[in-house]
Amino acid sequence: MTLTGKQKRFLRAKANELKPIFQVGKIGVNDNMLKQIEEALEKRELIKISVLQNCLDDKDEVARDLAEGTLAEIVQIIGNNIVLYKKSKDNKQIELPK
DSSP states (O other): OOOOHHHHHHHHHHHTTOOOOEEEOTTOOOHHHHHHHHHHHHHHSEEEEEEOTTOOSOHHHHHHHHHHHHTOEEEEEETTEEEEEOOOSSOOOOOOOO
8 A cells, every 4th residue: 555645744744743662773673673663553553763873774774674574654754763654453543534
């Protein structure tokens, strides 16, 4: 499922109030982190992740790895923050505009 421009704008507005709940540091993205992020996405649908200064990978690469590893959508990359969205199976909270 690819998000439309309208849906991305809607999610970006919602993500404004979010604080990052994960940080990607020097070791980059690993399996344990992907598992935790996947669980958080299932609970919240929309999360913000910050990429720390000491992360050796490019933030676009980190975002791609996270999105592929969790099957989520990249809503935006702003500064050192990545916003991901994935529709929850059991905890649907966000009603996307058509």
